[in-house]
Every structure is written in structure tokens, then in C-alpha cells.
Amino acid sequence: xxxxxxxxxxxxxxxxxxxxxxxxxxxxxxxxxxxxxxxxxxxxxxxxxxxxxxxxxxxxxxxxxxxxxxxxxxxxxxxxxxxxxxxxxxxxxxxxxxxxxxxxxxxxxxxxxxxxx
Amino acid sequence: xxxxxxxxxxxxxxxxxxxxxxxxxxxxxxxxxxxxxxxxxxxxxxxxxxxxxxxxxxxxxxxxxxxxxxxxxxxxxxxxxxxxxxxxxxxxxxxxxxxxxxxxxxxxxxxxxxxxxxxxxxxxxxxxxxxxxxxxxxxxxxxxxxxxxxxxxxxxxxxxxxxxxxxxxxxxxxxxxxxxxxxxxxxxxxxxxxxxxxxxxxxxxxxxxxxxxxxxxxxxxxxxxxx
Numbered sequence: 001x002x003x004x005x006x007x008x009x010x011x012x013x014x015x016x017x018x019x020x021x022x023x024x025x026x027x028x029x030x031x032x033x034x035x036x037x038x039x040x041x042x043x044x045x046x047x048x049x050x051x052x053x054x055x056x057x058x059x060x061x062x063x064x065x066x067x068x069x070x071x072x073x074x075x076x077x078x079x080x081x082x083x084x085x086x087x088x089x090x091x092x093x094x095x096x097x098x099x100x101x102x103x104x105x106x107x108x109x110x111x112x113x114x115x116x117x
Numbered sequence: 118x119x120x121x122x123x124x125x126x127x128x129x130x131x132x133x134x135x136x137x138x139x140x141x142x143x144x145x146x147x148x149x150x151x152x153x154x155x156x157x158x159x160x161x162x163x164x165x166x167x168x169x170x171x172x173x174x175x176x177x178x179x180x181x182x183x184x185x186x187x188x189x190x191x192x193x194x195x196x197x198x199x200x201x202x203x204x205x206x207x208x209x210x211x212x213x214x215x216x217x218x219x220x221x222x223x224x225x226x227x228x229x230x231x232x233x234x235x236x237x238x239x240x241x242x243x244x245x246x247x248x249x250x251x252x253x254x255x256x257x258x259x260x261x262x263x264x265x266x267x268x269x270x271x272x273x274x275x276x277x278x279x280x281x282x283x284x285x286x287x288x289x290x291x292x293x294x295x296x297x298x299x300x301x302x303x304x305x306x307x308x309x310x311x312x313x314x315x316x317x318x319x320x321x322x323x324x325x326x327x328x329x330x331x332x333x334x335x336x337x338x339x340x341x342x343x344x
Binding site: 001024026028030031032035038044046086088090092094096098101102103104105107109115116117 | 166168169170171172173174177178179182206208243244245246275276311314315
């Protein structure tokens with residue numbers, strides 16, 4: 001992956017407007033957050049292969065990190081803290097945010113075909 | 118306590134993630150292998166949802182499963198351990214039907230004619246997958262004919278495990294085989310590099326071997342029996 005380039009990502013988002021796509025979205029602070037800090041607790045959520053058709057997809061920058069919002073007929077999909085992206089050989093748009101040690105904290109990914117199990 | 122490694126017929130290791138074996142039991146495995154005892158790892162998942170992507174990061178969510186699979190195969194080669202991958206998905210073990218997982222484990226344990234099973238001690242194993250895999254393994258063994266049950270050594274790693282279940286009764290000092298354990302750990306490049314960099318802080322004078330030895334030297338187990 002490399003640092004997000006806003007215009008490139010916006011173009012990738014635009015190509016799928018009003019077309020059905022599969023979405024992977026997740027956030028996590030790891031399974032050991034509480035183990036290493038009694039005052040912390042583990043949080044995380046992920047959705048893999050939800051199919052949606054968004055009517056508008058938009059990426060916004062603030063202070064070096066990015067948010068992506070996908071508006072669809074009956075709601076929204078949203079992710080914050082994205083910093084890196086890749087459009088891979090399977091035509092999948094991968095976006096993720098990493099901490100200073102390179103650990104993934106948040107991800108949003110879009111694909112015309114389902115992501116691998 | 119002196120452990121007679123050669124008395125076992127076959128050791129089966131049951132954990133959910135690529136790298137659990139290298140952190141938890143690699144040195145013990147080497148000792149069994151040096152005593153001529155076959156060891157097989159039943160690895161639940163490919164760690165597909167891990168958040169360590171290498172340091173600096175080189176993997177992403179979609180490339181990570183294959184990278185970790187290759188790391189797992191390499192780590193098992195380093196310690197000469199057979200490998201069976203069970204095909205579950207990281208972070209979801211606890212949502213599987215526990216009896217179905219247990220039945221599959223029992224079949225494999227019986228086929229391999231295990232005299233010892235090494236797994237996590239639920240619920241003292243921190244990660245939900247660790248606890249779920251341990252529970253399924255315990256159930257598999259409970260389901261066996263009492264005369265045919267293998268011995269069970271279980272890793273408890275939660276901060277409260279000592280007050281809950283006491284100190285481990287088996288402590289393996291891996292120092293004399295630590296180079297092989299370190300090789301196995303380092304096979305998991307996407308996972309271990311960041312961790313070694315973290316513990317390096319304040320330990321700049323130590324060699325990589327001595328640094329890793331300080332943190333990963335002892336492998337500890339509670340012997341578990343079933344009524």
C-alpha cells in the first residue's frame with residue numbers, strides 16, 4: 001500500500017457509483033488491548049462481503065488522514081482514519097489506517113467480486 | 118522436574134493462529150523431536166484478521182492470509198513439526214459450533230494416536246480464539262474413552278491465571294534449543310518484527326538472540342485432567 005492520493009481514490013470510488021459492490025470494513029485496537037493495559041478494553045467490528053450499491057462515494061482529507069463515506073439508498077457506510085491505499089490486481093480498492101508501528105487500525109475495501117472467505 | 122520426552126508416542130499441538138506455536142511451545146516441540154517423538158500442529162486459522170502487517174508494514178488485509186500461511190509452513194519446518202491447517206477464520210472460532218470443532222479435533226487426535234495434547238487453557242488464554250480453541254480441544258478429549266485420553270498440557274497466559282488456577286506445574290527451559298525457537302519465531306516475519314522492535318527499547322545492548330531469550334525462554338503448562 002502507499003499513502004492515499006485523494007484524486008486517485010475519488011476516481012476509483014466514482015467508477016462504482018450506482019453499481020453493486022462488495023464491502024469489507026473493520027476497525028480494531030487488537031485482542032490484547034486490555035491484557036497490556038487494565039484501563040483499556042478491546043473494541044473492534046468488521047463486516048466482510050456486505051453487498052451495497054452506493055449513490056455517492058466521497059473521500060475527504062483532514063490533517064493527513066482521510067474519511068470515506070458511502071451514501072446508499074437507505075443509509076451510510078463510513079470509515080475514519082484511513083491513510084494508505086492500493087488498487088490491486090483483482091480490481092479491489094483497499095484503504096487502511098495504520099498506527100506508528102504499522103499495525104492496522106481501520107480498513108475499508110471495495111470490490112466488484114466478493115472478497116475471499 | 119525432569120521431563121521424559123521420549124515416553125510419548127505422538128504430540129498434537131492445537132492452537133488457532135500461525136505463530137501461537139512459535140511463542141508458546143516451539144522449544145518444547147524441538148525437545149520432543151530430538152527425542153524422536155513425532156509432533157503435529159493442528160492450526161485453526163490463518164490469522165487472516167491480524168493487525169500486524171509487518172514493521173514497516175508490507176502486507177494488507179487481502180495478502181495477509183497467504184503470507185501467514187507461508188510463514189507458518191516455514192516455522193513448522195524450522196522445528197520439524199508436521200502441520201494440518203483446519204480452515205477456520207481468524208476471530209470467529211468462538212462463533213463456530215463447538216461440538217463440530219471438537220468432533221473434528223477428536224477424529225484427528227485419534228488418527229494421530231496422540232499421547233499428549235498441547236493447547237490453550239480456557240478461559241485463561243486472553244484471545245477469544247485461544248479460549249475457543251482450548252474449549253473445543255478440552256471437549257474433544259472429554260468425549261474420548263477415558264482409557265484412551267491423551268495427557269493434556271495447557272498454556273494459561275492471562276494476567277490473573279496464577280490466582281485462579283495456580284502456578285504452572287510444567288516449566289520448560291528452552292535455552293539449549295533456543296536458536297531453533299528463534300528461527301521459528303522469525304519465520305513469522307509479518308508478526309514478530311514489530312514485537313522485537315518494541316522490546317528492543319531499553320535493551321539496546323543485547324544481541325537479538327539474548328533479547329528474544331529474555332522474553333521467550335520459558336514455556337509453561339498446566340497439566341489438565343478430566344473426570
